[in-house]
Amino acid sequence: MARAVSTRRTAVFTIAAWIIALVIFFPILYTIITSFKSETEAIQGFNLIPSGTVESYVAVQSQSNYFKPFMNSVILSVGSTILALLIAVPSAWSMAFSPTNKTKDILMWMLSTKMMPAVAVLVPIYLLFRDFGLLDSRIGLTAMLTMINLPIVIWMLYTYFREIPGEILEAARMDGASLWGEIIYVLTPMAVPGIASTMLLNIILAWNEAFWTIRLTTTDAAPLTAFIASFSSPQGLFWAKLSAASTLAIAPILIMGWFSQKQLVRGLTFGAVK
Amino acid sequence: MNLKTFLLGTCSAVVIAGLAQAETLTIATVNNGDMVRMQTLTDDFTKANPDIQLEWVTLEENVLRERVTTDIATKGGQYDVLTIGTYEVPIWAKQGWLLPLDNLGADYDVDDLLPAIRSGLTMDNKLYAAPFYGESSMVMYRKDLMEKAGLTMPDAPTWEFIGDAARKMTDRAAGINGICLRGKAGWGENMAFLTATSNAFGARWFDENWKPQFDQPEWKNTLDMYVKLMNDAGPQGASSNGFNENLALFQQGKCGMWIDATVAASFVTNPKDSTVADKVGFALAPDTGLGKRGNWLWAWSLGVPAGTQKAEAAQKFVSWATSKHYADLVAEKEGWANVPPGTRSSLYANPEYQKAAPFAKMTLESINAADPTKPTVKPVPYVGVQFVAIPEFQGLGTTVGQLFSAALAGQMTVDDALAQAQQVTTREMTRGGYIK
Numbered sequence: 001m002a003r004a005v006s007t008r009r010t011a012v013f014t015i016a017a018w019i020i021a022l023v024i025f026f027p028i029l030y031t032i033i034t035s036f037k038s039e040t041e042a043i044q045g046f047n048l049i050p051s052g053t054v055e056s057y058v059a060v061q062s063q064s065n066y067f068k069p070f071m072n073s074v075i076l077s078v079g080s081t082i083l084a085l086l087i088a089v090p091s092a093w094s095m096a097f098s099p100t101n102k103t104k105d106i107l108m109w110m111l112s113t114k115m116m117p118a119v120a121v122l123v124p125i126y127l128l129f130r131d132f133g134l135l136d137s138r139i140g141l142t143a144m145l146t147m148i149n150l151p152i153v154i155w156m157l158y159t160y161f162r163e164i165p166g167e168i169l170e171a172a173r174m175d176g177a178s179l180w181g182e183i184i185y186v187l188t189p190m191a192v193p194g195i196a197s198t199m200l201l202n203i204i205l206a207w208n209e210a211f212w213t214i215r216l217t218t219t220d221a222a223p224l225t226a227f228i229a230s231f232s233s234p235q236g237l238f239w240a241k242l243s244a245a246s247t248l249a250i251a252p253i254l255i256m257g258w259f260s261q262k263q264l265v266r267g268l269t270f271g272a273v274k
Numbered sequence: 275m276n277l278k279t280f281l282l283g284t285c286s287a288v289v290i291a292g293l294a295q296a297e298t299l300t301i302a303t304v305n306n307g308d309m310v311r312m313q314t315l316t317d318d319f320t321k322a323n324p325d326i327q328l329e330w331v332t333l334e335e336n337v338l339r340e341r342v343t344t345d346i347a348t349k350g351g352q353y354d355v356l357t358i359g360t361y362e363v364p365i366w367a368k369q370g371w372l373l374p375l376d377n378l379g380a381d382y383d384v385d386d387l388l389p390a391i392r393s394g395l396t397m398d399n400k401l402y403a404a405p406f407y408g409e410s411s412m413v414m415y416r417k418d419l420m421e422k423a424g425l426t427m428p429d430a431p432t433w434e435f436i437g438d439a440a441r442k443m444t445d446r447a448a449g450i451n452g453i454c455l456r457g458k459a460g461w462g463e464n465m466a467f468l469t470a471t472s473n474a475f476g477a478r479w480f481d482e483n484w485k486p487q488f489d490q491p492e493w494k495n496t497l498d499m500y501v502k503l504m505n506d507a508g509p510q511g512a513s514s515n516g517f518n519e520n521l522a523l524f525q526q527g528k529c530g531m532w533i534d535a536t537v538a539a540s541f542v543t544n545p546k547d548s549t550v551a552d553k554v555g556f557a558l559a560p561d562t563g564l565g566k567r568g569n570w571l572w573a574w575s576l577g578v579p580a581g582t583q584k585a586e587a588a589q590k591f592v593s594w595a596t597s598k599h600y601a602d603l604v605a606e607k608e609g610w611a612n613v614p615p616g617t618r619s620s621l622y623a624n625p626e627y628q629k630a631a632p633f634a635k636m637t638l639e640s641i642n643a644a645d646p647t648k649p650t651v652k653p654v655p656y657v658g659v660q661f662v663a664i665p666e667f668q669g670l671g672t673t674v675g676q677l678f679s680a681a682l683a684g685q686m687t688v689d690d691a692l693a694q695a696q697q698v699t700t701r702e703m704t705r706g707g708y709i710k
């Protein structure tokens with residue numbers, strides 16, 4: 001009897017999970033479906049069965065070169081993630097294992113920078129970029145994306161590191177491990193799931209960042225967010241083309257997310273259940 | 275060859291290579307059909323000017339406006355050619371942000387530009403942007419539905435006729451709405467339409483002393499008529515419909531009439547996209563007998579920012595893109611109906627264009643009927659038919675647009691929307707120093 005109830009409950013939860021997942025995923029699914037419609041079909045209301053034409057993809061590719069913004073997206077998201085981890089791992093380590101009475105304040109201060117609306121600092125940042133010759137440069141944008149995501153990266157790593165028993169590090173120290181040896185050979189391997197999920201999340205955040213990537217680039221460093229924005233039109237119906245551009249832009253990160261979902265879930269739930 | 279000769283030779287080669295290197299123009303533009311077409315035809319320009327390369331930055335209109343404003347205001351120098359509207363040109367020219375276009379070439383024929391469009395882009399007798407395509411607004415209607423309703427659309431209808439026709443054409447069971455009008459909030463969306471319409475009712479944004487006029491009966495008449503008409507004969511959820519949404523509805527045969535940009539005429543008569551392509555008629559924007567029609571005036575134009583280092587090449591490009599030669603090029607490659615409309619008198623005198631574009635006559639008459647310097651019945655201290663050419667208008671127009679959109683959606687009454695619009699506008703104009 002108990003087993004039947006449990007099976008029924010599992011089935012209900014599974015169905016509920018599927019429905020929620022479908023609802024969340026539906027806008028992306030409909031974007032993909034619309035990308036395989038003609039412009040006329042796209043405006044003819046709700047329809048889940050496209051004619052299967054690839055004319056929008058052909059038009060998107062002929063109107064603008066996909067490869068350049070794609071490469072920029074890869075360079076910016078991977079570059080900013082590596083840079084953020086290089087800064088965040090030692091920072092999180094020091095705050096997790098050598099906390100002072102100001103550590104909590106520093107963490108809160110870092111998080112508070114995420115609460116400020118980006119547009120409030122647009123002009124000062126733009127002027128800084130102009131004066132340092134960083135406008136439309138991948139170096140400038142990599143630094144910008146690093147700084148934007150650094151508070152989240154440090155917070156996540158701090159949370160993961162806090163779950164690691166300090167005694168293990170003490171033991172390593174007693175065995176003569178240096179500071180870097182302790183971080184690289186003891187701490188990092190234990191925190192790999194946490195670091196991996198932080199890395200993946202940071203890549204996704206950097207890939208999707210649209211405010212700064214659109215405003216600080218023109219042609220050379222413009223990533224896929226700028227590529228999508230170029231297909232939005234106030235006067236003309238280009239829904240199928242816009243959907244095709246969006247599909248092309250989200251496909252790489254969607255595929256990466258799909259293959260790394262195990263690591264992501266493992267990392268995000270790291271330390272959640274004791 | 276000694277070292278000195280070698281170094282001298284190398285330096286000379288580098289200098290020559292540098293000089294021979296192509297100059298790259300960065301052009302900021304919007305993703306409208308005519309702009310996209312231009313990008314596909316630029317080989318003609320680069321062949322004639324092999325020393326100039328073109329790079330395009332295409333963005334959504336509001337993002338483009340914000341980016342270009344930031345860049346110009348901070349002298350970032352990221353762009354060499356800008357796509358800007360009639361609203362920005364007088365404001366930016368006054369700020370010294372745009373270069374006067376005084377080097378467009380001997381064969382440019384600046385006098386061929388339509389006077390109404392040209393006047394909106396000129397300051398102190400200097401042209402600050404060259405029009406790429408111009409538009410006014412007009413009535414696009416379904417001839418079959420009009421006939422079915424037992425009515426005949428006059429060339430110059432009144433709002434009374436439009437209201438009557440819209441109600442008679444409405445057949446909600448068949449999914450047909452008598453009229454589709456903009457309702458989506460925004461200074462360039464519902465407020466473009468409502469400001470232009472209010473001119474026909476004798477309303478104005480400000481009196482000669484910059485005092486807001488939303489508390490006057492003319493605005494109440496405008497908004498009352500609009501809300502009632504849309505409730506009786508408009509589509510469901512009209513408060514979120516802008517140009518694109520109404521275009522989609524009209525092309526699917528769900529609107530009896532649509533009053534919007536003249537540039538839409540080529541979209542609704544294109545059988546590839548429109549299910550009603552052969553049933554569309556055109557008329558001037560309606561009036562109320564006060565001497566002004568509710569048709570606006572807009573041009574997407576190309577300007578050269580003051581911060582560019584490549585002013586000469588930039589003007590060369592602007593000259594090419596807005597020339598008669600470009601019109602001929604589009605006609606040759608894509609047909610006369612696709613030539614950017616509303617900029618040159620010669621296009622409307624061309625019999626081939628008249629034949630290919632049944633909407634040509636009405637477009638020209640609509641453009642000529644709009645006067646940005648005297649937009650409404652009473653005198654005003656500003657320039658602009660569907661906007662007020664002051665920097666504060668973007669924010670103000672959108673705020674008032676949200677109030678009027680809420681009135682259309684039934685979230686507030688017309689009286690409340692007007693009272694709040696008056697309050698907000700008075701506050702902002704006082705803050706801006708217009709009202710002492």
